[in-house]
Amino acid sequence: MAPSKKSSSGESINSRLALVMKSGKSTLGYKSTLKTLRNGKAKLVIISGNTPPLRKSEIEYYAMLAKTSVHHFSGNNVDLGTACGKYFRVGTLTILDAGDSDILKTE
Amino acid sequence: MAKFLRGGKVVIVLQGRYAGKKAVIIKSFDEGTSERPYPHAVVAGIETYPLKVTKAMNKKKVAARSHVKPFIKIVNYSHLMPTRYSLELDDIKGAISSETFKEPSQRLAAKKAVRASFQKRYTTGKNKWFFTKLRF
Numbered sequence: 001m002a003p004s005k006k007s008s009s010g011e012s013i014n015s016r017l018a019l020v021m022k023s024g025k026s027t028l029g030y031k032s033t034l035k036t037l038r039n040g041k042a043k044l045v046i047i048s049g050n051t052p053p054l055r056k057s058e059i060e061y062y063a064m065l066a067k068t069s070v071h072h073f074s075g076n077n078v079d080l081g082t083a084c085g086k087y088f089r090v091g092t093l094t095i096l097d098a099g100d101s102d103i104l105k106t107e
Numbered sequence: 108m109a110k111f112l113r114g115g116k117v118v119i120v121l122q123g124r125y126a127g128k129k130a131v132i133i134k135s136f137d138e139g140t141s142e143r144p145y146p147h148a149v150v151a152g153i154e155t156y157p158l159k160v161t162k163a164m165n166k167k168k169v170a171a172r173s174h175v176k177p178f179i180k181i182v183n184y185s186h187l188m189p190t191r192y193s194l195e196l197d198d199i200k201g202a203i204s205s206e207t208f209k210e211p212s213q214r215l216a217a218k219k220a221v222r223a224s225f226q227k228r229y230t231t232g233k234n235k236w237f238f239t240k241l242r243f
Contacts, residue, residue: 031185038146038184039137040110065111065189 013073014083016103017046021085024099028084030055033094037062042094043104044069050076051091059092069107110137112148112184114200117192117237120152125178128152129237130187131194133179133203140205146184149203151221154178156240157229175229175238177221179203179214194234199224 020026027036036042037059045063047056047070063070073080077089084090098104112118116132130152139145158172202220207213229238 034185038110038112040108043108062189065109065191067109 013071013103016101016106017083018085019101020095020098020103022099024095024101025097026084026093026095028086028090028093030059030092033059033092034062036094036096037066037068040066041096042066042068043098044071044095044107046071046073046080046093046095048073048075048077048080048091055091071107111189112137112146112187115193115195117190117194118148118150118187119190119241120150120180120182120186121188122186123180123182125152125154125180127241127243128154128178129241130178130180130182131196131237133200134205143181147181148184148187149179149181149205150187151177151179151199151203151225153225153238157238173226173229175222175225177218177225179207179217179221181205181208192234192236194228194237196224196228 027033033042033045037045045059045068047059049072060070073083075083077091080093081088081090084093095103112132112135114132114134118130118132120126120128120130130150133149133151135148136143137146139147153175155174155176157175160169160172164172199221203217207217228234
């Protein structure tokens with residue numbers, strides 16, 4: 001029987017992010033996400049819950065042009081920074097290479 | 108995961124004298140060059156948009172209000188906002204290259220070619236969005 005999908009996917013995104021930070025490649029920050037979106041290297045963009053709506057829609061537009069998926073993280077930039085294992089706030093991040101994580105397959 | 112800043116893409120210039128003006132990418136340098144070690148593009152844009160014309164105006168007035176003043180510039184990618192629109196222009200692709208920016212006379216000649224091309228495209232009524240001023 002196939003295992004049932006986790007209902008609390010807020011937790012699983014955190015664990016997947018931790019695995020990406022350990023084994024994969026990512027960039028943190030607004031400027032670098034725009035850069036990676038422009039050169040086509042971004043695979044997934046994660047935006048925190050409290051980014052200003054103008055910046056959020058700008059990143060979504062870039063991702064639409066680049067045909068890259070966007071994940072809206074349920075939590076603010078403080079939580080996203082903690083999820084990445086950093087001691088600073090992270091408003092936007094891009095995943096370039098998932099490594100061992102399956103974050104790109106479930107998105 | 109797809110590169111979208113390529114030739115024919117309509118962009119909005121964000122910084123400088125031409126901030127807020129629409130432009131079309133002629134040639135893009137994703138890796139940069141030795142003189143400009145950053146990703147940049149050669150763009151041709153509209154400096155002064157054609158004014159609105161109505162049915163009540165006579166031919167001379169319409170012709171005067173339909174003038175398009177172009178500009179050509181080499182711009183850093185981070186000073187451009189890409190849009191979903193594109194403008195395919197084959198006749199100016201050869202007129203502008205990074206060589207044209209070395210001599211002022213070459214710049215004038217290139218601008219003349221761009222002006223003719225834009226004017227022709229405007230009078231056909233296609234790509235209307237490109238020739239309307241962005242209100243902000």
